[in-house]
Amino acid sequence: AQKITQTQPGMFVQEKEAVTLDCTYDTSDPSYGLFWYKQPSSGEMIFLIYQGSYDQQNATEGRYSLNFQKARKSANLVISASQLGDSAMYFCAFKPAGNMLTFGGGTRLMVKP
Amino acid sequence: DGGITQSPKYLFRKEGQNVTLSCEQNLNHDAMYWYRQDPGQGLRLIYYSQIVNDFQKGDIAEGYSVSREKKESFPLTVTSAQKNPTAFYLCASSIGGAGYNEQFFGPGTRLTVL
Numbered sequence: 006a007q008k009i010t011q012t013q014p015g016m017f018v019q020e021k022e023a024v025t026l027d028c029t030y031d032t033s034d035p036s037y038g039l040f041w042y043k044q045p046s047s048g049e050m051i052f053l054i055y056q057g058s059y060d061q062q063n064a065t066e067g068r069y070s071l072n073f074q075k076a077r078k079s080a081n082l083v084i085s086a087s088q089l090g091d092s093a094m095y096f097c098a099f100k101p102a103g104n105m106l107t108f109g110g111g112t113r114l115m116v117k118p
Numbered sequence: 119d120g121g122i123t124q125s126p127k128y129l130f131r132k133e134g135q136n137v138t139l140s141c142e143q144n145l146n147h148d149a150m151y152w153y154r155q156d157p158g159q160g161l162r163l164i165y166y167s168q169i170v171n172d173f174q175k176g177d178i179a180e181g182y183s184v185s186r187e188k189k190e191s192f193p194l195t196v197t198s199a200q201k202n203p204t205a206f207y208l209c210a211s212s213i214g215g216a217g218y219n220e221q222f223f224g225p226g227t228r229l230t231v232l
Contacts, residue, residue: 038218048206050161050223057218096160100218105176106151108160 009099011109018087019117025072026082026112028097036102039080041071044094044111053095056080084114092116120145122224124209129229131196131203139194139227141209149214150192151221154178155206164207167192168214196229204231 008031018024030039041053056064056071064071072081084091097109122143131137143150149168153161163176167186181200186192192211196203206228210221 040220042223048208048226048228050208050210050221052220052222055218055220105163105166106221108162110160111158 009097009107009109011095011097011112013112014110015113015115017115017117018084018091020089021086023083023085024087024114026084026095026097026114027079028081028109029077029079030097030099031078032099032101034101038100039071039073040098040100040106041069041080041082042096042098042108043091044096046093050096054082087116089116089118122209122211122222124207124224124227126227127225129227131229131231133231134198136195136197137229139196139207139209139229141192141194141224142190143192143209143211143222143224144190145211145222146189147211147213147222148189149212150186151210151212152176152182152184152192152194153208153210155208155226161208164194203229205229 010029037058039056043051054064054066054069056073063073068085070083094111096111098106100106125140151166152164155161162178164182165184167173170189173184173186183195208226209224212221213219
């Protein structure tokens, strides 16, 4: 069975600093996709970034980047220049080929002014 | 504006009653999904549909039912057989197919059983 783990229940970061949110997964499939979503207090899930298992470069989207280490089966999200509006729950999700999306347990990020 | 709508935002029901949660999308997506989220936890898949008139059980389908009569709509019924239905319910859609297309989510429905 596929498994995805976020080991940090909560994280604090100072405004304007960078923060890394951890995500590890367990699979024997060679082909898969990794996603990060943000969930503000309103509840809606907002797609942030995607990384494919065969992508040669780490994905980047504005202030978000993904530190993809395939051999270690990790896909950590890096948020640069944190803003107060970044305070939210962050979920890592894993999708093997031909299968459904599986979500990790989430990390609550709190940005301090 | 394209997007996914869910209604109602908050729903209260008495024990023993069935209740239906609405999900509509105008993104022309083939695939639609229902997730359940309990406090402090991640999302768990209830049902999904890859195409009209077809749907599959997810990880926690017991006590729930769905229909997919139209491409735009994927309503979820929480039946009295669901032992602990109080939760936050999220509907999502995606282009579908075998690729790794991101899912787009609605604003969610918070169901409370009294």
